[in-house]
Amino acid sequence: VAVPRVIGVGRHERGDDAAGRLVARRLRERLGPDADVQECEGGAAELMDAWRGARQVVVVDAACSGARPGTLHRFDGADGPPPAIFRAASTHALGVAEAVALARALGELPAALVVYGIEGARFEPGAPPSPEVAAAVEALAARLGAEIEAAQKSP
Amino acid sequence: MKGKPARTLKVDHLARVEGEGGLHVRIRDGAVVEATFRIFEPPRLFEALLRGRSYGEAPDITARICGICPVAYQMSTVHALEEAFGVRVEGPLRELRRLLYCAEWIESHALHVYLLHAPDFLGYESAFHMAKEHPAAVQRGLALKKAGNELLALLGGREIHPINVRVGGFHRVPARRELQALRDRLEWAREAALETVRWVKDLPFPDFERDYEFVALQHPAEYPFNEGRLRSSSGLDLAVAEFEKHFSEEHQAHSSALVAALAKRGAYCVGPLARYNLNFDRLSPLARQAAREAGLGPSCRNPFKSIVVRAVETLYATDEALRILDAYEPPDAPAVPVTPHAGAGCACTEAPRGILYHRYRVGEDGTLQEARIVPPTSQNQRIIAEDLREFVARHPEPDERKLTWQCERVIRNHDPCISCATHFLKLTLERG
Numbered sequence: 001v002a003v004p005r006v007i008g009v010g011r012h013e014r015g016d017d018a019a020g021r022l023v024a025r026r027l028r029e030r031l032g033p034d035a036d037v038q039e040c041e042g043g044a045a046e047l048m049d050a051w052r053g054a055r056q057v058v059v060v061d062a063a064c065s066g067a068r069p070g071t072l073h074r075f076d077g078a079d080g081p082p083p084a085i086f087r088a089a090s091t092h093a094l095g096v097a098e099a100v101a102l103a104r105a106l107g108e109l110p111a112a113l114v115v116y117g118i119e120g121a122r123f124e125p126g127a128p129p130s131p132e133v134a135a136a137v138e139a140l141a142a143r144l145g146a147e148i149e150a151a152q153k154s155p
Numbered sequence: 156m157k158g159k160p161a162r163t164l165k166v167d168h169l170a171r172v173e174g175e176g177g178l179h180v181r182i183r184d185g186a187v188v189e190a191t192f193r194i195f196e197p198p199r200l201f202e203a204l205l206r207g208r209s210y211g212e213a214p215d216i217t218a219r220i221c222g223i224c225p226v227a228y229q230m231s232t233v234h235a236l237e238e239a240f241g242v243r244v245e246g247p248l249r250e251l252r253r254l255l256y257c258a259e260w261i262e263s264h265a266l267h268v269y270l271l272h273a274p275d276f277l278g279y280e281s282a283f284h285m286a287k288e289h290p291a292a293v294q295r296g297l298a299l300k301k302a303g304n305e306l307l308a309l310l311g312g313r314e315i316h317p318i319n320v321r322v323g324g325f326h327r328v329p330a331r332r333e334l335q336a337l338r339d340r341l342e343w344a345r346e347a348a349l350e351t352v353r354w355v356k357d358l359p360f361p362d363f364e365r366d367y368e369f370v371a372l373q374h375p376a377e378y379p380f381n382e383g384r385l386r387s388s389s390g391l392d393l394a395v396a397e398f399e400k401h402f403s404e405e406h407q408a409h410s411s412a413l414v415a416a417l418a419k420r421g422a423y424c425v426g427p428l429a430r431y432n433l434n435f436d437r438l439s440p441l442a443r444q445a446a447r448e449a450g451l452g453p454s455c456r457n458p459f460k461s462i463v464v465r466a467v468e469t470l471y472a473t474d475e476a477l478r479i480l481d482a483y484e485p486p487d488a489p490a491v492p493v494t495p496h497a498g499a500g501c502a503c504t505e506a507p508r509g510i511l512y513h514r515y516r517v518g519e520d521g522t523l524q525e526a527r528i529v530p531p532t533s534q535n536q537r538i539i540a541e542d543l544r545e546f547v548a549r550h551p552e553p554d555e556r557k558l559t560w561q562c563e564r565v566i567r568n569h570d571p572c573i574s575c576a577t578h579f580l581k582l583t584l585e586r587g
Contacts, residue, residue, distance in 0.1 A: 013219055041222050045266070045297050046304075098283060102270075105286035106293065125200045125219075 003151045004112070005054035006035075006144060009042035009061040009096060015127035016069070016120025019137055020060040022129065023118075026141035031148060044099035048108060057110040058144060061096050062133075063117030070119060070132030072140060077104075077113030116140060180543060180562055190543040205526040210236050210495055210517055214320050217513070217528070221572060223266070226259035226311070227506030229320045230381055231513040231528075236322045239500030239517050242493050247486040248324045249381070250479050255310045255317065256380040256504070257476040261344065262303030263507035264427075264469040267570045268351060269296025272462045275564045276358035292354060295347050299469070302344040306337060306476065324490030334480045341477050348470035349445055355462050356449035363546060364456045367538065368420060369429035372505055378437040378471055379430060379505045386433050387423065395503045398512050404529065422537035425509025426569060427464045431455060439478075442471035458542060458568035465570075495521030506531050508570050532571045539569050 008024025010017045021039045028037050036054070040046045042061060051057045063073050077100060096115055103109040118137065121130040129137070181189040201220050205213060217232045218225035230252060237244060244252070269292065270282040279285040286293040309329060311317020319326050370391070372383035385393040385401075393401060401418050417423045435443065435453040446467045455464060501514035509531030516525040542565045552558040 011219075011222070043222065043266075044270070045300050048297070049301065098281070101281075101283035102286055102293070105283045106290055126204050 002056045002112075003036065003148055004056040004058045004114075005051065006037045006058045006060065006148075007047065007050045008037070008039045009047065009059060011041055013126055015122040015124055016118070016129050016133040017062045017123050018129055019062040019118040019120060019133050020116075022134075022137045023060045023116075023141045023144070026137065027145055027148070030141070030145045035148070042095050044095065044102055047096060047099040048103050051103075051110050051113070052108070054110055056112040057114075059096055059113070059115045060140065060144075061115065061117050062120045062123075064120055064123075065117075067119045068132075069121035069130055070136040072136060073117035073119065075115050077109055077115070180547070182547065182558075187544040187547045190540045202526045202528055205515075205523050208523050210239075210322060210515075210521045210523060213515070213523060213526075214322065215318055218317060218320075220528075220530075223263050223572060224259060224506045224508070224511075225317055226255050226307070226320075227504055227511045228513075228528075229317060230256065230504040231502050231506075231511045232515075233320060233322050234381060234502030234504060235500045235513040235515050236517070237493070237500070238502060239498040239515060240322070240493055240495060241498075242323055242491055244324055244491060247484060248328070248489075248491070250483065251310060251325065251328060252320075253377075253380050254476055254479045255307065255320070257472040257479070258303045258306035258310065260303075260472040260507050261348075261469055261476075262300045262307065264465040264472070265296050265300035265303060265351075267507075268355065268462055268465050268469070269293060269299075271570070272465075272567055273355065273358070275567060276355075276360075276459075276462070295350065299344055299347045299351070302340050302347075302473075305340060309333060309337060321490060323493040324486075324488070326489060328485055328489045331483055331485060334483055338477070338480060341473055341480065345441075345470065345473040345477060348466065348473045349441075352445045352449050352463065352466040352470055355466050358462065360457060360459045361546075361550065362457075363459060363549065365458060365542065365545065367424040367428070367456060368417065368422070369432045370417070370423045370425050370510065370534075371429040371433045372503060372510060373433055374437070376437070378434050378439075378475070381504050383503075385503065385510070387417075388429075388432060389420070391417075395512070396501055398501065398503065398529075399514070399527075402512075402529070402534075404533065416537060422541055423534065424538045424569075425531050425534045426461070427468055427507075427509075428455060428458065428461050429509060430505060431464045431467065438467070438471050439474045441474050442467050445470055458565070461568050461570070501527075508532060508572055509534060530572065532569075535569050535571065539566055539571065542568070 006024060006027055008020040010020040012018045012021060024037050024039045028035055031037070038050050040050050065073065100109065100113065118133055118140065120133055180187055201217060205216060208216065213236060214229040214232045217228040220228050274280065274282055274285045277285055277289070282293060307317060310319065312319035367388070369388040371386060372379035373386040374383035385391065385395060385398065403416055403418060432454050438446070449463050451460070451463055451467070495517065497517060497519045499514070499516045501512065503510045503512045511531055512529040514527040515523055518524050543562055546561065546565050550561065552561060
């Protein structure tokens, strides 16, 4: 089992949008500074740079679908296009889903890619993460940490 | 006589929570009777966040307002505070600030030209649909953006939110060899930008000229980044300190943003088109030449052609970056001394999307007492609504889907920064 690169996506000081980066930080605390863990703001181009060279990648981002805050969403890059209607149109936020679609079109998608989205409750500038998201961050970091440690030990 | 029932188009997928922007158009008898373009603007909240903070923290706080144009926010902040403290930043430090601005224009314009705007002209729903059939062009766009990012990372400390800028200069300045290490990359970027101008010039542009009042900075010798007087195409010529006397903002229903207007004249246009029309003769010879070869004269009033103007500005930014890089001699100190005291200052700089105005009032101990931020997108909101009305009137389109798409194109021409707020993974799948 290969050890994946983990990329935490989001922005600090935007409430729950920091979720992915908080997971990345937790993982670095647990696995040490040499762990293959990165953080980025989530622009499509930055993300494609962040996963370049890695065969197996886990991306963690905040999500906003109307589900209960703290809900964990997951999609696997092998399952085809991301499960939502994403429009490159009109905003600068070409995010994770756009990065997946763009990378696939250009043949630059990692061999294995899993994206987790933690459903957020609040995204105001200056706001701290909500308790539901903080708990989801801990749970996902623990799960990914255990998976990575197991992969590190496997021959 | 009773007209046909009004048709209502809503384009809400621009949007989710705060990062949202939405378009609402009501059409009756082929005419737009209402065009509401909603945006959320984090600057309002940041104005409150800034109060009570030390002046030294301000550039790092305002840089977080926007993930695409953090340099613009930092630059307007430091220039305004330097004015409050009576500090002038000249020589190599001033040049480094221009270089930082070049980096931001390169990455912001490359993103818009290749990933957001070009698909509109080539008939693709999005950049990734376009990427399948135009992979080389999309790769070039991504690499061009990356060249801007690398320059930003070198000067700014990190790519997205540069943290190396401070009031008075920088925390650290690069050695000559550090800048020279990027020379080949920027040479490539200049070629790629030239290629970009040639690529976009032949796109099919709708026939749509508008009689805008353009507003941009103008400097005696430079294409404007950090400094200049406020000029308009109908003769306005103001010091930046007079901004608030002439430009007012008002609340509009359906929008948390304030909408700017020019006193007695109403809507005005800021951004690449405005800069280009008011500063064509200040472009570098290479950029001017490329613009002419692309069929642009010194004036361009078709907002759809802003994609060509952005490409020309990208070429200028690479050319200017190379000029600065080659002439660079490191300054004696990374910053000039700053002694905070009570005062007020304001500044305008040219963000990729147009003039960004900041004003601060500072207390005796250097604490910020008041902050005012007027971003380019709120200034362009009226123009965008007017464009919508005009375009639909001149290009009636019975098919709802096509009309919606055309309205989106009209908005995209102005590259509105409607998602300064947050990046989202928009998912419909739910589990757990």
